[in-house]
Amino acid sequence: xxxxxxxxQNQDSVALRAIYNFYLTKxxxxxxxxxxxxxxxxxxxxxxxxxxxxIWAKKAMYAAGADTVILQACMVPHWVRGKKEICTLTSTKxxxxxxxxxxxxxxxxxxxxxxxxxxxIEVKSFEELEQLGEKVIKGNIIFYNVFFNQTHVKTxxxxxxxxxxxxxxxxxxxxxGAVASIVRSMTSVADDEPHTGNMNYDTTICKTKITxxxxxxxxxxxxxxxxxxxxxxxxYIETHCEKLPDVLSYNVVGQITGSQKPNQFIITGGHxxxxxxxQGAHDDGAGVVQSIxxxxxxxxxxxxxxxxxxxxxxxxxxxxxxxxxxxxxxxKDNNEKHIAAIETDAGGYTPRGFGVDTTNGLYNLAIxxxxxxxxxxxxxxxxxxxxADLIDLEKQGVPCIGFEPDTQxxxxxxxxxxxxxxxxxxxxxxxxxxxxxxxxxxxxTYK
Numbered sequence: 001x002x003x004x005x006x007x008x009q010n011q012d013s014v015a016l017r018a019i020y021n022f023y024l025t026k027x028x029x030x031x032x033x034x035x036x037x038x039x040x041x042x043x044x045x046x047x048x049x050x051x052x053x054x055i056w057a058k059k060a061m062y063a064a065g066a067d068t069v070i071l072q073a074c075m076v077p078h079w080v081r082g083k084k085e086i087c088t089l090t091s092t093k094x095x096x097x098x099x100x101x102x103x104x105x106x107x108x109x110x111x112x113x114x115x116x117x118x119x120x121i122e123v124k125s126f127e128e129l130e131q132l133g134e135k136v137i138k139g140n141i142i143f144y145n146v147f148f149n150q151t152h153v154k155t156x157x158x159x160x161x162x163x164x165x166x167x168x169x170x171x172x173x174x175x176x177g178a179v180a181s182i183v184r185s186m187t188s189v190a191d192d193e194p195h196t197g198n199m200n201y202d203t204t205i206c207k208t209k210i211t212x213x214x215x216x217x218x219x220x221x222x223x224x225x226x227x228x229x230x231x232x233x234x235x236y237i238e239t240h241c242e243k244l245p246d247v248l249s250y251n252v253v254g255q256i257t258g259s260q261k262p263n264q265f266i267i268t269g270g271h272x273x274x275x276x277x278x279q280g281a282h283d284d285g286a287g288v289v290q291s292i293x294x295x296x297x298x299x300x301x302x303x304x305x306x307x308x309x310x311x312x313x314x315x316x317x318x319x320x321x322x323x324x325x326x327x328x329x330x331x332k333d334n335n336e337k338h339i340a341a342i343e344t345d346a347g348g349y350t351p352r353g354f355g356v357d358t359t360n361g362l363y364n365l366a367i368x369x370x371x372x373x374x375x376x377x378x379x380x381x382x383x384x385x386x387x388a389d390l391i392d393l394e395k396q397g398v399p400c401i402g403f404e405p406d407t408q409x410x411x412x413x414x415x416x417x418x419x420x421x422x423x424x425x426x427x428x429x430x431x432x433x434x435x436x437x438x439x440x441x442x443x444x445t446y447k
Contacts, residue, residue: 009372012445016372016438022301023434029289030426032060033348036289037279037421044106044276045316046078046247053272054250057288057313061254064292065299066311072251074326076316079107081276082240085213086115087182091226091233100219102182103277104239105166106198106319108212115238116141116180116211122227126164126172138177141235144169145224148188148411155188155407156346159414162186166197170212171205180237181212184220189412192218196275197415198319211239249315251323254295258308265331266305266443268294268342268403268436269312271323271389278419282410286348286424287403288313290433297437305444307339314389317345321388328392338398339447343387344436348429349405351377354439355384362399369442378435380404401439405432 023029036056043050054071061069087102104110121136122143123129129142144165148158166183173181185195194216201209215223226233252272258264270287274280291311298305314323331338340362342354353373356363363383370381386393386400394400405428413419 012372012442015441018301019297019438019441020376020434022297023293023430023437026300027293027430027433028064028296029293029429029433030424032289032292033281033285033424033429034421036285037281041279042276043272043274043280044079045076045249045273045319046244047276050249050273050315054252057252057272060292061252061295061311064254064295065256066254066295067257068255070253070255072253072326072330074249074251074315074322075246076249076322077107077320078244078247079319080242080244082110082242086236086238087213087215088236089223089226089233090236091230093230093232094226096226096233100223101192101194101216102213102219103194103196104213104241105196106275107243108170108199108239108241109209110239110241111211111237112240115236117234117236118179119232120223120227120235122224129172129176134176137173140178141237142169142173142178142181143223144181144183145220146184150188155411158188159186159411163197166214167200168202168205170199170210171202174208174210175206178210180210183214185214185216187217187411187414190217192216193416193418194219195415196277211237213237213239251315251327252313254292254311256295256298256305256309258306259304260306262308264307264337264339265310266307266339266440267310267312268344268440269314269389270344271317272313272315273318275318275415277417279421280419281421281424282347282419283414284317284345286429287344290344290429290436293433294437294440307444307447309440309444317389321391324389325392328396331393332396338393340399340401340443341386341390341393342401342403342436342439343390344403344432345387345389346403346405346407347410348424348432349407349409350428351403351405351432351435353378353380353382353404355382355402355404357385357394357399357401358383359397359399365446373435373438376431376435403432403436
């Protein structure tokens with residue numbers, strides 16, 4: 001029995017070495033991402049570029065070796081940014097009239113040509129906002145000056161703590177009569193690049209919708225310092241955002257049909273849409289091309305999987321999650337059984353490990369493979385889960401996995417104009433794809 005186990009482990013080690021060799025010498029992830037990021041570019045849901053990306057993804061999946069490619073329809077929001085945003089700080093006392101680098105938050109209403117001009121109230125929490133109340137806030141602009149907690153080693157933890165001010169800050173500010181709200185960009189890097197991202201109007205908090213935008217880290221510092229010297233300064237905000245009727249779009253699902261269990265599925269996916277201000281290279285073009293490369297690995301290496309393997313390019317992760325919902329509905333309507341689902345949506349940086357769901361004993365199985373990944377500098381297989389596009393699958397009881405690359409640089413460019421193809425390192429991208437491909441190979445072998 002011990003001999004048999006050892007033999008199997010040795011075979012697995014040899015198989016992973018071959019898989020890594022394939023990815024490091026024959027991967028098309030980098031060239032695919034070059035096209036997606038530089039030839040198509042920012043792909044916000046509902047836009048023509050998002051539609052172009054769907055056509056590209058279908059062709060890329062067939063080229064990678066998919067037996068079939070499924071287009072899963074979903075209605076997605078069509079929000080447009082419009083003309084460049086304006087945020088101007090004026091102070092007669094300080095003799096200031098300066099522009100602050102800013103960007104409207106996704107789903108925000110616009111001000112139109114008239115703009116909004118008002119004094120600024122700075123707060124550092126919703127609790128402080130509530131304490132000030134309508135008497136102080138009404139008629140003013142709220143400035144959420146909330147920093148990333150630099151003591152967190154995991155940058156995603158800091159992001160998770162602050163993103164609520166981007167998401168619901170406008171509704172809470174409107175509750176007390178504010179005419180607009182702004183947030184310090186969701187980043188720890190002190191540069192002058194504003195970070196967008198989606199916000200949500202919560203009508204249970206307040207039915208009034210006010211415009212909201214993010215200002216860069218340095219702009220936030222400028223505003224904070226000026227407020228200390230002149231609490232009567234004013235901001236002029238002008239945005240031209242508009243929400244148009246929803247648009248028909250698609251998830252793109254490439255499949256290699258299983259040889260023994262064709263009605264059981266293992267999937268890996270990233271989201272095809274991205275924000276409009278950059279090229280969506282790390283967020284999440286990297287995840288899309290890493291997923292497509294799974295198909296190329298099976299076909300290129302001549303491996304016939306037992307289960308059906310799918311690469312999924314989800315649509316509308318950034319401002320609605322319609323694609324994730326559509327995929328889960330498709331699986332339920334077709335009575336599909338999913339063995340595992342992996343999401344790669346944290347950038348194309350050096351792989352560090354996986355967060356694995358405990359559902360159906362998946363974590364207990366995956367942890368037995370930890371030593372197989374150690375030669376490839378995968379440091380951890382921890383209890384965790386998937387990502388935003390897998391939420392509805394997880395609710396259906398599908399065991400989910402999140403791929404975890406090193407994210408120390410991720411939030412430097414996240415949701416900015418700097419998320420461009422030149423920020424991608426080819427070898428890091430391929431190592432990440434190899435880690436995901438190896439995990440899928442093991443799942444297919446042992447489940």
